[in-house]
Amino acid sequence: MSRKSLLLVFVSLIFVGIGFSQTPAIRWALFGTVSLPVGDFGEDRYFDLNRGGDGAATTGFGAGVELIYPLGTPGLGWHTTAAFIYQGYDDVLIRQWVQEDLGSGANVDAGNYFIIPIMTGISYNVPVSPEIGIILIGQAGLGLIKKTTMTASVPDTASGEIELDMATSFGFGIGAGLVFNDKFNISVRYMGFGEPDFEYTILEDSSIYATGKWKIPVSTILITAGIYF
Numbered sequence: 001m002s003r004k005s006l007l008l009v010f011v012s013l014i015f016v017g018i019g020f021s022q023t024p025a026i027r028w029a030l031f032g033t034v035s036l037p038v039g040d041f042g043e044d045r046y047f048d049l050n051r052g053g054d055g056a057a058t059t060g061f062g063a064g065v066e067l068i069y070p071l072g073t074p075g076l077g078w079h080t081t082a083a084f085i086y087q088g089y090d091d092v093l094i095r096q097w098v099q100e101d102l103g104s105g106a107n108v109d110a111g112n113y114f115i116i117p118i119m120t121g122i123s124y125n126v127p128v129s130p131e132i133g134i135i136l137i138g139q140a141g142l143g144l145i146k147k148t149t150m151t152a153s154v155p156d157t158a159s160g161e162i163e164l165d166m167a168t169s170f171g172f173g174i175g176a177g178l179v180f181n182d183k184f185n186i187s188v189r190y191m192g193f194g195e196p197d198f199e200y201t202i203l204e205d206s207s208i209y210a211t212g213k214w215k216i217p218v219s220t221i222l223i224t225a226g227i228y229f
Contacts, residue, residue, distance in 0.1 A: 027068045027077075029185070031226025035060035035085050035115075038190070040217040044093040052198065052214030056094070057113055060087035066226070068123060079123035079137055081173075087113035087220070089147075098152045105155065111148035115218065117191055118142050119173050133179040135187065140172045143193040145218055161203045169196035169218065177224070185226050192219040 036042075041055035064083025071077055094110040121139030128134055146166045153159035171194065177187025195215040202209040 026070070027228050029066040029068070029226045029228045030063070031066065031083075031185075031224045032063050033061065033083065033085065033222045033224040035062060035087055036221045036223070037087065037219070038221055039219050041219050044090050047093050047097050049202075050212065052216045053093075055113075055216050055218060056090045056110070057220075058088035058090050060085055060113070060115075060220075062086060062115075062222075064117075064224075071122075075125040075127070075133075077123050077125070078120070079139060080120040081139060082118050083116065083222075085113075085115040085117070085220070085222075087115060089113065094150065094152075102152065102154050102158070107151075107153050107155070109151045111150050113218075114146040114148070115220070116144040117171065117173070117193075118144070119171070119191070121173075125179055131181050133182070135177050135179050135185065137173070137175045137177075137187070137189065139174075140170070143169050143171045143191070143196070143218065145169065145193065145196055145198075147198055147216070159205060160209070163201045163203065164214070165199040167196035167198045167216075169193040171218075175222075179228075183228055185224075185228065187222075187224045187226075189222045189224065190219070191222060194218070 037057035041057050043054040044056035045054050047053035062083050062085030067080045068077040089110045089112045091110045095108040098106050098108050119139035119141035123135055123137045125133045125135045147164040150162040171192055173189050173191040175187050175189030177185055179185045195217045198214045200214055201211050
C-alpha cells in the first residue's frame with residue numbers, strides 16, 4: 001500500500017473516531033418507586049362476584065430499570081422502562097361481603113397485586129442550568145398484572161379460594177421529572193392500563209365451584225428516584 005493510501009486510511013480513522021466520540025452514549029438507569037393507585041383502581045365502593053369491581057388497591061412500592069438510546073437531537077432519546085411493582089389490597093370490602101354471606105366468624109385474605117409495566121417511547125431532557133435538567137417522558141406498552149389468590153374460611157366449617165390468572169393489557173405512561181448533575185433523577189409518572197380481564201376460578205373446599213372473568217381497572221401514579229449509569 002502506498003504512502004498516500006496509508007495517509008487516507010489514517011485520516012479516515014481519525015474522522016470515524018471523532019464521529020463516535022461525539023455520539024452520545026446509550027445510558028441506563030435504576031430507580032425505586034412508590035406507587036399510588038388512582039381512579040377506580042384505588043376505590044373500594046363495590047365488589048360483584050359476576051363482574052369484578054373496583055381495584056381496592058392501596059399504596060405500593062417497586063423498582064425498575066431504564067434504557068435511553070440517543071436519537072441525535074441533544075436531549076432526545078428512545079426511552080424504555082421495565083419495572084416490578086407490589087400493590088397492596090384493602091381487605092375491608094371483601095371481608096364485609098364474605099361475612100354477610102358466611103357469618104362474622106369468616107377469615108378473609110384478599111391478597112395483593114403485582115404489576116410489571118414494560119413501556120417504550122420518547123423522552124426529552126431540557127437543561128435549565130448547568131446542574132439541573134427537566135425530563136419529559138411519553139411511553140406506551142404492556143402491563144402484566146397478577147392478582148394473587150383471595151381466600152375465605154369459617155373455622156371447622158368451610159373454606160374457599162378465588163384464583164385469578166395473570167392479565168395482560170395495553171397501556172400508556174406520561175410523566176415529568178428533574179435530572180441533577182446528569183446523574184440523579186426524580187419523576188412523577190402516570191401509568192394507565194384500562195380495565196384488563198382477569199380470568200378466575202372459584203374453589204370451594206378444593207372443588208371447582210365456578211369460573212368466569214372480572215374486569216378490574218388498573219392505573220397508578222409512580223413517584224420515582226433513580227440514578228443514571
